[in-house]
Amino acid sequence: MSLISKIRCALTLGQGLLIENKTLTTTDDPISFFKAWLKEAENSGIILPESMTIATSTPQGRPSSRVVLLKEVDQKGFVFFTNYGSHKAQELEQNPFTALLFHWNMLQRQVRIEGKVERITTEESNAYFQTRGRGSRIGAWASHQSQELDNRETLVQRVKYFEDKFAGKEVPLPEFWGGYRVVPERIEFWQGKADRLHDRFIYEASENGWEIKRLNP
Numbered sequence: 001m002s003l004i005s006k007i008r009c010a011l012t013l014g015q016g017l018l019i020e021n022k023t024l025t026t027t028d029d030p031i032s033f034f035k036a037w038l039k040e041a042e043n044s045g046i047i048l049p050e051s052m053t054i055a056t057s058t059p060q061g062r063p064s065s066r067v068v069l070l071k072e073v074d075q076k077g078f079v080f081f082t083n084y085g086s087h088k089a090q091e092l093e094q095n096p097f098t099a100l101l102f103h104w105n106m107l108q109r110q111v112r113i114e115g116k117v118e119r120i121t122t123e124e125s126n127a128y129f130q131t132r133g134r135g136s137r138i139g140a141w142a143s144h145q146s147q148e149l150d151n152r153e154t155l156v157q158r159v160k161y162f163e164d165k166f167a168g169k170e171v172p173l174p175e176f177w178g179g180y181r182v183v184p185e186r187i188e189f190w191q192g193k194a195d196r197l198h199d200r201f202i203y204e205a206s207e208n209g210w211e212i213k214r215l216n217p
């Protein structure tokens, strides 16, 4: 066994078989399972463990992907925030099917989520927006996300414009900014193991709740 294989092996030792792990069992719903893994990723010291890749595609099936931050997760789904005029948002409005990907390399774990997005309510977006720092709130107003910018000075000027406009006032939620919830239909948990004999479990939504299957690595 090569050194790198030994290191990989050592890294996964002690984590136990995913499904036999005492704290995580097949009877768990995948959201609780996901939260337990996210907590372990946070505790492992990984920087921004809540960062996830989100894939979108045009109605013709041309995909694109980028990283966003997971801000909420519960039984309803996975919530992130963005500019509703951005490239990703325009694609999601036309084709709400999407896929999320988390990769926690130190833990040799990957979670794949597939489902459909829906916009969260303005009240929910506002509740989150008001928790952001003032600079981020101004930044949301100033950025025409994904549109061409002639130079950085234009952006700096727009920031200045909104700083003046909202001076001494609360920064309100822009109507072009808010959250999307990815309502999951499939969630796959992948745990790296020695010799590429990885564990994979997929939860699929059905009329009777979540069904779980083990997949070949």
Ligand SMILES: Cc1cc2nc3c(=O)[nH]c(=O)nc-3n(C[C@H](O)[C@H](O)[C@H](O)COP(=O)(O)O)c2cc1C
Pocket (backbone or CB within 6 Å): 048, 051, 064, 065, 066, 067, 068, 069, 070, 080, 081, 082, 083, 086, 087, 088, 089, 145, 146
């Ligand atoms: C670590 C990280 C976190 C990010 N978080 C967000 C986010 O939560 N929301 C967002 O709109 N963009 C976020 N971005 C920027 C996006 O990756 C992307 O550049 C931007 O949303 C424009 O994408 P689009 O043109 O496909 O719409 C983040 C980027 C990185 C690297």
